[in-house]
Structures are given as C-alpha cells and as structure tokens.
Amino acid sequence: MNDLSSTLxxxxxxxxxxxxxxxxxxxxxxxxxxQLIVRNFLQDQQDDxxxxxxxxxxxxxxxxxxxxxxxxxxxxxxxKRLLLKDTLNKTIKRWKTAHxxxxxxxxxxxxxxxxxxxxxxMFSRLEVKFLAMYQASQSIISKIEQNPTIDxxxxxxxxxxxxxxxxxFLTIMDTIVNQYDVEANEKVNLLRNWELFLMVFTLLxxxxxxxxxFKPTAKMVKETITRLLHSEQKAIKAAYEADELREENxxxxxxxRVLNQAMDKALLxxxxxxxxxxxxxxxxxxxxxxxxxxxxxxxxxxxxTTEKKGQQYIDHILKTYYKxxxxxxxxxxxxxxxxxxxxxxxxxxxxxIEKSEILIIASDITEKKEAQLEVESLTKLSYEExxxxxxxxxxxxxxxxxxxxxxxxxxxxxxxxxMLTGLKYNLESVNLNDLEKATTKIELLKNxxxxxxxxxxxxxxxxxxxxxxxxxxxxxxxxxxxxxxxLTGKTIEIYNRKNFNKRLDSLVEINIYRITQEAxxxxxxxxDSTYILVSIFHTDTMLSITIDDDGKGFDVNxxxxxxxxxxxxxxxxxxxxxxxxxxRLFLNSSPETGTRITLxxxx
Numbered sequence: 001m002n003d004l005s006s007t008l009x010x011x012x013x014x015x016x017x018x019x020x021x022x023x024x025x026x027x028x029x030x031x032x033x034x035q036l037i038v039r040n041f042l043q044d045q046q047d048d049x050x051x052x053x054x055x056x057x058x059x060x061x062x063x064x065x066x067x068x069x070x071x072x073x074x075x076x077x078x079x080k081r082l083l084l085k086d087t088l089n090k091t092i093k094r095w096k097t098a099h100x101x102x103x104x105x106x107x108x109x110x111x112x113x114x115x116x117x118x119x120x121x122m123f124s125r126l127e128v129k130f131l132a133m134y135q136a137s138q139s140i141i142s143k144i145e146q147n148p149t150i151d152x153x154x155x156x157x158x159x160x161x162x163x164x165x166x167x168x169f170l171t172i173m174d175t176i177v178n179q180y181d182v183e184a185n186e187k188v189n190l191l192r193n194w195e196l197f198l199m200v201f202t203l204l205x206x207x208x209x210x211x212x213x214f215k216p217t218a219k220m221v222k223e224t225i226t227r228l229l230h231s232e233q234k235a236i237k238a239a240y241e242a243d244e245l246r247e248e249n250x251x252x253x254x255x256x257r258v259l260n261q262a263m264d265k266a267l268l269x270x271x272x273x274x275x276x277x278x279x280x281x282x283x284x285x286x287x288x289x290x291x292x293x294x295x296x297x298x299x300x301x302x303x304x305t306t307e308k309k310g311q312q313y314i315d316h317i318l319k320t321y322y323k324x325x326x327x328x329x330x331x332x333x334x335x336x337x338x339x340x341x342x343x344x345x346x347x348x349x350x351x352x353i354e355k356s357e358i359l360i361i362a363s364d365i366t367e368k369k370e371a372q373l374e375v376e377s378l379t380k381l382s383y384e385e386x387x388x389x390x391x392x393x394x395x396x397x398x399x400x401x402x403x404x405x406x407x408x409x410x411x412x413x414x415x416x417x418x419m420l421t422g423l424k425y426n427l428e429s430v431n432l433n434d435l436e437k438a439t440t441k442i443e444l445l446k447n448x449x450x451x452x453x454x455x456x457x458x459x460x461x462x463x464x465x466x467x468x469x470x471x472x473x474x475x476x477x478x479x480x481x482x483x484x485x486x487l488t489g490k491t492i493e494i495y496n497r498k499n500f501n502k503r504l505d506s507l508v509e510i511n512i513y514r515i516t517q518e519a520x521x522x523x524x525x526x527x528d529s530t531y532i533l534v535s536i537f538h539t540d541t542m543l544s545i546t547i548d549d550d551g552k553g554f555d556v557n558x559x560x561x562x563x564x565x566x567x568x569x570x571x572x573x574x575x576x577x578x579x580x581x582x583x584r585l586f587l588n589s590s591p592e593t594g595t596r597i598t599l600x601x602x603x
C-alpha cells in the first residue's frame with residue numbers, strides 16, 4: 001500500500017511539474033518572441049533614422065560640392081585656388097563614401113545598405129547624375145593639380161557639367177529621402193499590427209492555460225494533499241539517508257584529520273574565528289613567529305604583527321571576508337622587530353556545530369617582496385614625475401570630453417529622449433477598435449515623429465560643425481545663428497563689424513565656438529529672449545565677441561548664479577573654456593537690459 005501511495009505521489013508531482021513547465025514555457029516563449037519582434041523592429045527604426053540622416057547629409061554635400069566648384073572657377077588667387085581644390089577633394093571623398101554607403105552599406109557610418117526595389121531603382125537613375133558630377137569634379141581637380149594657373153575658360157565645361165546636374169541630383173535625392181521616410185512609417189504600422197496580434201495571442205494563451213492547466217491542477221493538488229498526509233514511509237527513508245550522511249561525515253572528518261597533520265608540518269597553516277581567536281596553529285607557523293602551538297592565548301593579529309595599525313587591518317580582514325574568502329599580502333613583524341611579508345589566503349569553513357571558522361594558509365614571500373620594493377624605490381622618482389605630467393594632460397583631456405558629453409547627453413535626454421518616451425506611450429495607447437481616435441492618434445504620432453527628426457538634427461548640429469574646420473570661426477558662428485534661428489523661431493543675428501576672417505588655432509576656435517553656443521543656448525532656454533545679437537570686433541592683437549539678448553536677465557551677484565549660470569553648466573563651463581585659451585570673459589545682466597557676455601581672446 002505504501003509503495004502504491006509513493007508511486008501515485010511521484011506520478012502526481014511529475015504531472016504537475018510537466019504542466020507548470022509547459023505553462024510557464026509557453027508564456028516565456030510568447031514574451032521572448034514578442035521582445036524579439038519588437039527589438040527587431042526598433043533596430044530597423046534606428047537603422048532608418050541613420051539612413052535618413054546620411055541621405056540628408058548627401059544632399060548637403062552635393063550642394064557644398066557645387067559651391068566649391070564655383071568658388072574654384074571664379075578665383076584667380078593661386079594659393080586660394082589650391083586650398084579650395086584640397087577642400088573640394090575632401091568633399092568629393094565624403095560625398096562618394098555616403099553615396100556608396102547608402103547602396104552597399106558601411107560599418108563606419110552604421111548603414112546596412114539594404115534598400116527596397118523602389119529605392120534601388122531611384123539610385124540607378126541617380127547614378128548617372130552622380131557620375132557626371134563626380135567625373136567633372138575630378139576633372140577640375142586634375143586640371144588644377146597639373147596647372148594651378150589654368151585659365152577659367154578651360155574649367156568652364158566641367159563647372160557647367162556639375163551645375164547642370166546638381167538640380168536633378170537634389171530632386172532625385174529628395175525623392176529617395178521621402179521614400180525612406182514612407183518605408184519607415186510602413187514599418188511603424190507593421191509593428192503596431194504585430195503588437196496587437198501578440199497581445200491577443202498572449203491573452204488567449206493565458207485563458208487556455210487557465211482552462212486546461214491551472215484549473216485541473218488545483219483540483220489535482222487538492223486530491224494529492226490527502227495522500228501526502230500518509231508520509232511515514234518517507235520519514236523512515238529520510239532517517240535512513242540521515243544515517244548514511246552521518247557515516248559519510250565521520251569518514252570526511254577522519255580524512256580531514258590526516259590532511260590537517262600534513263598541513264601542520266608543511267604549510268604556514270592556522271584555524272581562527274572571525275573575531276581573530278586562534279583555534280589551531282600549525283607547527284611551521286609557531287616556529288616562524290616563535291610561539292608554542294600548545295600555549296597560544298593571544299589573537300591571530302597579535303601573533304602576526306606587533307604594530308597596532310597592522311593588527312587592526314588583519315582584524316578588519318577577518319571580520320569582513322570570513323564568509324567570502326580573501327587573498328593578499330600582509331606585512332608581519334616578529335617580537336624581535338624582524339620584518340616579514342606573507343602571502344595569505346583566507347578560506348571560510350564550518351565546524352560540526354555550525355559555527356563559522358576561517359582556514360588561513362600563508363607563504364613567506366619576504367625575499368621576493370624586498371626585491372620588489374628595492375626595484376620600486378629605484379624607479380619611484382622618475383615614475384612619479386611622469387605620472388604627474390600624465391595626470392595634468394589626462395585631466396585636461398577628460399575635462400573637455402566630459403563637458404562635451406554632458407552637453408550632448410543633456411540635449412538627447414531633455415529633447416529626443418522625452419519625445420521618444422511620448423512616442424512610445426502614444427503608440428501603446430492606439431486602439432484600433434476606435435478608428436476615429438486611432439486616426440487622430442496616428443496624426444499626432446506623425447507630428448511627434450517629425451519633432452523627433454528635428455530634435456535629432458538639432459542634436460547633430462550641436463556637434464562640431466564642418467564650417468568650423470573648413471572656413472573658421474566667423475562662418476561657423478554665422479551658420480550657428482542661422483540654424484538656431486530656424487530651430488527656435490527667434491531673431492538671432494551676427495554682425496562682423498570689421499570683417500574679421502582670420503583663421504585661429506583649432507583649439508582656440510572650438511572653445512570660442514562652444515562658449516558662444518552656450519551663451520546663445522542660455523539666452524534661448526532661460527532668458528525668454530526674442531532677439532539675440534552676436535557682434536564680432538577685432539584689433540591687431542585682440543578678438544572680441546559680444547552676445548547680447550533682450551531677455552529677463554538674472555542677478556549676477558547671487559553666488560548660485562555666478563557658479564552655475566541660469567541653468568546648465570552656465571558660467572562655470574564658459575570660464576573653464578576661456579581660461580583654457582588664455583582669454584577673458586565679462587558678464588553684465590539685469591532684468592531691465594537683458595544679458596551681455598563679452599569674450600576677449602588674444603590673437
């Protein structure tokens with residue numbers, strides 16, 4: 001009867017186990033497949049945004065190429081023509097790289113190159129215009145390299161070839177960008193349908209599991225509880241297994257005693273409590289520190305060292321790592337004052353009465369450590385000098401990197417991140433059963449998607465602009481004011497009072513650009529200004545840039561405002577950059593007159 005009951009119990013629990021594994025496995029598979037599909041769609045969406053960005057940049061590069069060709073054709077200055085030729089060559093390479101990447105893919109641009117048949121057909125039409133402009137541009141470069149003083153008339157056919165194909169190239173490129181956008185929207189709609197299908201499927205799966213698994217299982221458990229009350233046989237079996245375990249433990253103790261005797265003679269070996277009390281110390285340990293192994297009435301830390309700080313350190317290690325174990329080097333001293341170095345291993349063990357003990361195994365590495373310290377002392381001075389120099393260099397590099405990363409992260413978090421979160425919640429709230437509300441939601445999602453694209457463009461623009469490296473600080477600031485005016489709708493103007501057009505050191509230019517960018521952004525975000533003017537004035541030795549706004553201003557005498565500005569990194573950010581380029585920064589602000597920030601940079 002007992003054997004039959006045991007068999008029934010086993011079969012019952014095996015059946016329960018199988019049912020629950022099936023139920024949980026089905027749910028897990030559903031969740032896994034759902035996440036896999038959604039992640040795949042999200043990855044496609046990320047690829048689409050990258051492709052649209054590269055395609056948009058391809059349009060910009062074609063316009064830049066045409067402009068540079070015209071500049072080359074219309075200049076007679078040999079040095080300027082050669083400089084423009086090098087710039088055109090770089091533009092052609094970037095233009096060609098992006099063109100190939102959109103069709104064949106590129107790891108550096110993070111573009112897969114996977115296109116629909118429609119886009120492939122558009123690229124085949126675009127290829128004729130691309131090759132015409134590319135070959136004409138290369139021809140211009142080749143002619144100038146062969147003869148920098150070549151007459152403009154010899155360049156005119158190639159110039160006309162470029163300008164004649166530019167409009168059609170831009171037209172087809174616009175169509176391609178629009179097609180990328182249409183296909184991205186189609187993927188969003190497909191993802192929405194998949195999410196609805198997966199939700200219905202999961203709900204149906206849960207209902208079927210309740211009907212065919214959980215409900216019958218509850219009934220089965222109720223019946224099984226009665227049989228489990230008769231568990232005498234299991235108790236007898238458990239007692240028998242306990243006896244076997246006790247015999248195994250006794251056997252292990254005997255083996256441990258033999259091992260303990262061997263360790264006593266061969267190793268620096270000891271057993272202590274987490275509090276440091278010595279339970280047993282090996283013969284080699286006792287001889288090394290000149291204590292009798294049978295008459296130890298001091299803590300382990302007191303045995304190892306006579307220094308108070310060293311004893312505290314050892315006690316701390318024992319109390320901290322008595323469960324997890326530890327390995328490291330310990331500085332020890334004998335009662336005679338002799339210095340020793342031990343490589344020590346702390347291994348947690350448990351006794352029969354379940355009290356924690358620590359097994360300590362050590363080795364004497366005094367000679368090795370002394371040699372190591374001698375080598376370190378010989379190289380310490382030169383090493384410290386190099387490290388100090390490296391720290392200064394590293395701190396400057398890290399400081400500049402962190403500032404730029406914080407700016408980009410803040411723009412993405414405050415702008416694109418918030419809009420993506422809104423896009424996610426709006427997608428989740430679309431109810432296809434109510435077509436009218438669903439249509440309204442979709443229109444809202446389209447507008448939100450357009451805002452996200454604009455935010456991506458704005459975040460991209462906040463990186464170092466190509467105008468800064470190509471043309472210098474004044475064209476870069478002109479582009480900055482123009483783009484920010486478009487993005488914000490505010491009136492932002494630049495006034496170059498004495499037509500400053502010199503190139504400065506690249507680090508000086510990027511820091512001037514970032515300070516001006518920070519000042520304009522603060523005026524936009526925190527000052528509620530409607531008009532911002534960037535004025536440029538220079539002398540033979542000084543460049544001065546002034547940023548005026550008609551905003552609400554702030555109290556410059558408040559410590560908080562002096563330290564951080566009104567939002568963001570504020571004055572701290574700008575002061576660090578102006579000091580880095582040996583310039584000076586002046587701030588005037590009041591609620592009546594707005595804010596004026598002046599930069600003076602030696603040139």
